[in-house]
Amino acid sequence: MSLQKKATVIASSVAAVLVVIKLFVGIVSGSVSVLASAIDSILDIFVSLFNYFAIHNAEKPPSEKFNYGLGKIEALAAVIEGLIITVSGIFIMYQGIMKIIHNKPVTHLGTSLIVMIVSIVLTGGLVLFLEYVAKKTGNLVVKSDALHYKTDLLSNSAVLLSLAIVYFTKFYAIDGFFGIAIAFYIIYSAYELIKEGILILMDVALEDETVEKIVQIIESTPKVTSYHFLKTRKAGPFNFVDVHLVFNPEISLKEAHDISDQVEKRIKQIDPDKRWEVTIHLDPTDDSCLHDTDGCSEGEK
Template sequence: MSLQKKATVIASGVAGILVVIKLAVGLISGSVAVLASAMDSVLDIFVSMFNYFAIHNSEKPPSERFNYGLGKIEALAAVIEGTIITMSGLFIMYQAVKKIIHNEPIHYLGPSLIVMVISIILTAALVIFLEYVAKKTGNLVVKSDALHYKTDLLSNSAVVLSLLIVYFTKFYVIDGIFGIAIALYIIYSAYELIKEGVLILMDVALEDEKVEKIKEIIRSTPKVTDYHFLKTRKAGPFNFVDVHLVFNPEISLQEAHDIADEVERRIKEIDPDKRWEVTIHLDPVDDSINHEHKIVDGSDR
């Protein structure tokens, strides 16, 4: 089992534990903040299960039906997870407004505080682990899971703070106010996640830094006189690069091919943890000048 798959399994297990303890105490105490946190953990279980499915499929090699692989499933999962996070934020906001309107009291504040502190410790450990996996693998699904649980960590901390204020002041409206603040933060956090997933689904180019490195590799390669039509995109664990290299017409096909192989090898070294699909077209002249739909990427001539 890959490291990213293990991450989703562990995340599901931790979410399951948190659901049981939060839901039990939330129902007994009547705290909207604790119940909202429990509801969020229920969603976490389903999201982590979906993430496992997404990672499992994105790791499959290209097939006859899907020639470029299924890497975009990760981006789709990120969009879905971001949408679910947004929905959970709206639900929390709804519950918080109800709490403020009815000024409902909270019971068993002591057990509620203990449960939320335990929840913070477990969630913090999980976030550290997921961020390690995301950094090591570059997996967007694990990255989105790490963000999800990071928002949980902050929201859980806010719940503890609200419970402490209620405990000492008996001002129950605070529970609802903190619930609204948590909801707004969750919705805001989901925006970047959805945005990143959508950009990948729309074939956004690789990061500027990587594109510049690709250009520098091409420019510094002997006997490559020019280049054009440089295009890049990413999908899950895959980075795609397409480019036309221009050679002197007198060069042999074998030599041009060997140079192109060397360019491809150097491009793949930019990020060895990714799977690179590099397609290089060999040109004896610059055929971009008469191309009606020439791609402009800043300086590709």
């Protein structure tokens, strides 16, 4: 089992433990903050299971039906997870408003405080682990999961603070205000996640720093006179690069092919943890103007 798959299994297990504890205490105590946190943990389970499915399929090699693999399923999972986070934020906001309107008391405060402390410790450990896996693998799904649980960590801390205030002041409406504040933060944090997933689904280019390294490799390669039509995109664990390299017309096809192999090898070394698909077209002249809408001038033909 890959490291990223293990991460989703561990995340699901931690979420399941937290659901049982939070749901029981939230119902018994009547705290909207704890109950909202429990519902969020239920969503965490389904999201982590979906992420496992996404990673499992994204890691499959290209097939006859999916010639470029299923890497984009990671981006799709990130968008879906971001939307789920947003919906949970809206629900928490609604519960917070109802709490303020009805001002229902919170009971079993001592137990609720202990539960939230345990939740913060478990979630904090999980966030550190997921961030480690995301950094090591560069997996977008694990990265989104880490962000999700980081919002849980902050919301759990806010719940703990609100319970402490209620415990000492008996100002029950504060529970609702904190719930609304948590909801706004959750919705805001989901925006970047959805944005990144959509950009990948729309074939956004690789990061500027990576593209610049590719350009440096090409320009520093002997006997490559120029290049054009450099295009890049990413999909899950795959980085795609397409480029036309221009050689002197007198060069042999074998030598040009060998040089392009060297270029491909150096590009793949930019990030060995990624799976690169590099397609290089060999040109005897720079024919890029032939593909421009304005065509070529007389001197370029």
